[in-house]
Amino acid sequence: MDGSGRISRRLLLTGATAAAGGLLSGCNAGSSGTSSGQGGSGGTVTLTVMYNNNELTKEHVADFEAKNPGVKINFLQTDPTRLNAMLAAGNPPDFVRGAAVGSANLNARGLATDLTPYLDKSAVLKKDDLLAVNDGFRWDGSKIGQGPYYGLVKDWSQDATLWYNSALFDQVKVPHLSATEPIGYDELLAIGKRLTIRSGGKTTVHGLGLEWAWNLFAPMATMILQQGEQLYTDDLAEVDFTTPAARRAFSWYVDFARAGAGPTSLTPLPDGSDLSTFLAKRMAITQDGYWYGGNFVKESALQSVIRMAPAPRMGDQRISPTYAGVGAWIPAKSKHKDEAWKLMEYFMAGPPAEERAKSGWGLPALKSLLPKLPQELPYQKQAYDVAQAELQFAKPLPDTPYATVDTWNLTLDKNLQQVLKNQTTVDNACQAITKELNKVLKQGKEQIG
Template sequence: MFGNQDLSKKQIAAFEAKNPDIKIRFLQNDPARLNAMLASGNPPDLVIGPAVGSANNNARGLATDLTPYLEKSKVLKTEDLQPANDSFRWDGTQIGKGAYYGIVKDFSQDATLWYNTELFDKAKVPHLSDTEPTSYDELLEIAKKLTVKRGGKTVQFGLGLEWAWSLYAPMSMMVLQQGAQLYNDDLTEIDFTTNAARKAFSWYVEFARAGVGPTSLNPLPDGSDQATFSAKRMAITQDGYWFGANFVEDKALNANIRMAPAPTMGDKRVSPWYSGQGVWIPEKSKRKDEAWKLVEYFIAGEPGVTRAKSGWGLPGLKSLLPQLPKEQPYQKQAYTVAEKELEFAAPLSASPYATTDAVNVVIDKALQRVIRKEQSIDAACSAVTKEINKLLKQGKEQIG
């Protein structure tokens, strides 16, 4: 069960030609259908899905431990796996340790920044560094200088945060950068009332009240920064390496765009991935050995090489990193930044007992109340803690 863009008919045919005893039946990715198939005990043999959040499947016993396959494989080696694969690891209580329950196909360190140098120059704002991260406080001040308003309307945003996509992930990163954690050790409780969590939450409130970028109270029509950034109506967007692949054909625009390191909040430099798409084999698959052969082909074979060359994300294997595009100046610059950024890669904690989407909804509603001045930051952080912990308790009881 993959997306149509993940595996072409030509690639399927090539795999089947090399493995004449295996036939692939392609199912379009459909979460509702997948859940029904998992519940019935007749799941697909191979599934596409995010590494971050995979602990829910693992805790429910739905995914196969792939470590024995990795240990025997002549194609995939644990030492060649990028750090993003750690988000597919689960030791029964913690993420990032223990067995591998999936393999990442591609990922990006999603807190990195893309910016338009032309808009910086017009505002007489110095360009961002290729190597040294900007603090979140500095970033907000830069965004204010780059925001343009006319007749009471914002005609150019200074900064986009892809607010509609995630709030938990960037806030979790901000907390990590302060040397703290949102979750307790066994991922059964969260705490937004700590100084570190409160600081992260407060920054988002300041961002929204400054009016420098889209929020859920002032959303973009398409829910994404890409079109607005492409139209030169947004100076900076917080997006991963993959974002640059949007502009390969737009030579006029890509001559003026650059990538910069993830901003920091605190003394600890951390640059995580928010998802990390990959593949996993359901525990009740009846064709695990055949599925593993497809995993090897999909990750390390021609499909993996083609993905890397496209620039739509960093490959899940270290050995494929040199395949990333460097033909155009902006691609070469982004590659250099991304390669350096990998030194600060680290997994985010994500509890198996509540989905990231559900956590995002709770945070967003609380932010809206504070932005509208209906609630204090302290009260909101307490409410977020209480509401998410209720979700976690329910999830823990369901899984057992």
Template sequence: MDPSELISRRRLLVAAGGLAAVPLLSACNAGSSGQSSGGKGMVTITVMFGVNDLPKAMIADFEAKNPGIKISLVQFEPARLNAMIASGNPPDIAIGAAVGSANTNARGLATDLTPYLDKSQTLRKDDLQPVNDNFRWGGGKIGQGGYYGIVKDWSQDATLWYNTALFDEAKVPYLSDTEPTPYDELLAIAKKLTEKQAGKTKVFGLGLEWAWSLYGPMTTMVLQQGAQIYSEDLTQVDFTTPAARRAFGWYVEFARAGVGPTSFNPLPDGSDQSTFSAKRMAITQDGYWFGGNFVTDKSMAGSLRMAPAPIMGDKRVSPCYSGQGAWIPEKAKHKDEAWKFMEYFMAGPPAEERAKSGWGIPSLKSLLPKLPQELPYQKQAFAVAQNELKYATILPDSPYVTMDAWNLTLDKHLQRAIKGDQPVDAACAAITTEINKLLKQGKEQIG
């Protein structure tokens, strides 16, 4: 996925928080009466995607292959999506992130796609990458039960990309292709790679995409230590455990070391990519998709490498922080036709082209061989990504609080801790209190 998609994901999570007032909808089976045209006449489906996700040529190709269906593209906009769902007139299919979908699924706003998957010859459950488990919901938990969405492409977002030329200049050994770098060691390496001049940072040693996600990386650190942040029923959180305090404390140390951007010194465009491309950042924590930036950037391709997700503890965990995909609202008027578009978009020509581009790992196992390996850095990244798949897992996701709320809360207390206004223990206690308050409110709203 590209940076705009991750930014869109954050906007979608804000919108998800606004769905709290929407009542729980009654369930109905996929393909039930009244949900499709029944094969009679022309049907127009409303598709709420980003314009870049669905170019005109793709729309024309789908319509040519499905002469009974027309597409009406509506630009994805969280506020508009929220209003359409609240009015009972949602789009027939909408873009959305798998991680964070528990909120929508628990409210009964999404269609269970399992009956469609069971019948499909194009999209098969046994071909789905495990990242799709983030779209599953059942028994009050993610990762089990029905599928309420399908991921289009994804990455294990804790992995690292680095510039070997900057490593060479600093006389720092390259990162391993197969073994994870401990977080404490990574910070020490970042300090060696950071270059300051006249009181300003000329080269950042490490970028964490701070503006995009704090919940994902910190929760990963906790899981790597064999701990959890949520209670079994996802209604309470404990961020005061030794594992959580260690993760939070590492971020405080990172910020105080001045080796990378934070919310105190954010990058102008909110993304590591341009700074990394300008050779002013030695390492960036980004998923496989990041390599798509450099297919035509010949100045970087020769010094670009990917490394496994770093580790804090003894357990290798390498999750996806977003997993952009699509879902069909429960009150969609043309579910059968929307599913035909889902099959086309997720397993047809668009999916093959996405895989060939290298902008993310395909959602289907059968498309993995289509990932690009023409350039040296692409071959190296492909091998790293293939090995990393063994450690893919899903992040805990409670329906009672949004990822955006988590990120805002974590950043607020990180800033206070970094400035010395509160110690790490007090910050983690405050986070626990504030998130538990939000969880209680969310639980009361859903019931």
């Protein structure tokens, strides 16, 4: 994403899997549909594109059209409701914004085109140049991570990593976080408590921000994987959130909230994001990906004190995933797949991709673009080094076709609030989560078949 709007980056976690939100709506579109060069009058093809206009800009559209004179773009701003209606009607856009995390639902419903034949022939996008984050868009008919590619990532971050203000650490004499060794979650919470400052009954400095309002599923799923346990059964159709690993992850969030170390859904920040509070030097640590550094290019007062640190660890396995991996996919019923693939090549490997890499607003999804990440400013070089070392610990999050991330987030937050209000216990909440999610998973499986 470009730097045109800081808070808009939240779309990575809240709107990226829009089509998956319609889990129980629409029909199975099948995987039929042939590539077509058919178009309108004069042999011009009109390519309908649904994306965010601060990512695929007017300038990009004009440049693409100039380089492909037989193609015109009909641009639609990302709209989950409209997309689901178009998919259900069998008349979808030709090129759609979407995330790798959550793509299993689209693939299981037969809504996305297998891009592997295009990759095999492309002189621009090569399989051996794809970073592993793109594996989140792969689907072998039963699980993600292998098989054909049904989408490609434009940029991404390992979103469990940490950014911190070293000056706030120095004020309370807390040692800086390591740039190479991951801190344990329990130690992170202890430090967050020490960094939290209250005055007159109000919190003047939050010790630790978790972007609670954005995502609960991804960080908890990461914690479970780090402990060597799986979230779902092998068929992705059931979950047990009462396991020791799941209970520990859930309990950590309860402990965090009760400690008052940072914002929660019961004590939210006014804008629902850590950024403005962090920029105001009123938050010591925030859990955000590499992309976060794009916010500080013009913040000279902060550049000398901000640092990036590896993703924390809960358990013996070091795992540092992306929570989204936003990119694009081509619907199975697109009438202009060849032209959509040209746009895919342009957007993922052409000028827009180089611009994104150079901006520092995310890691590129191509190995060949990694050297273009900014390193001019000292904080950029430090973040670059941390991000490069972190790449080896990237791993896809579990992804079922039968339940959405939104459903997970709502269920987790509801039960966390009930525990924090002393309306239930951790054990009962974990049992309730298991029951509620298994009901959703069963319904999803029945719908998809």
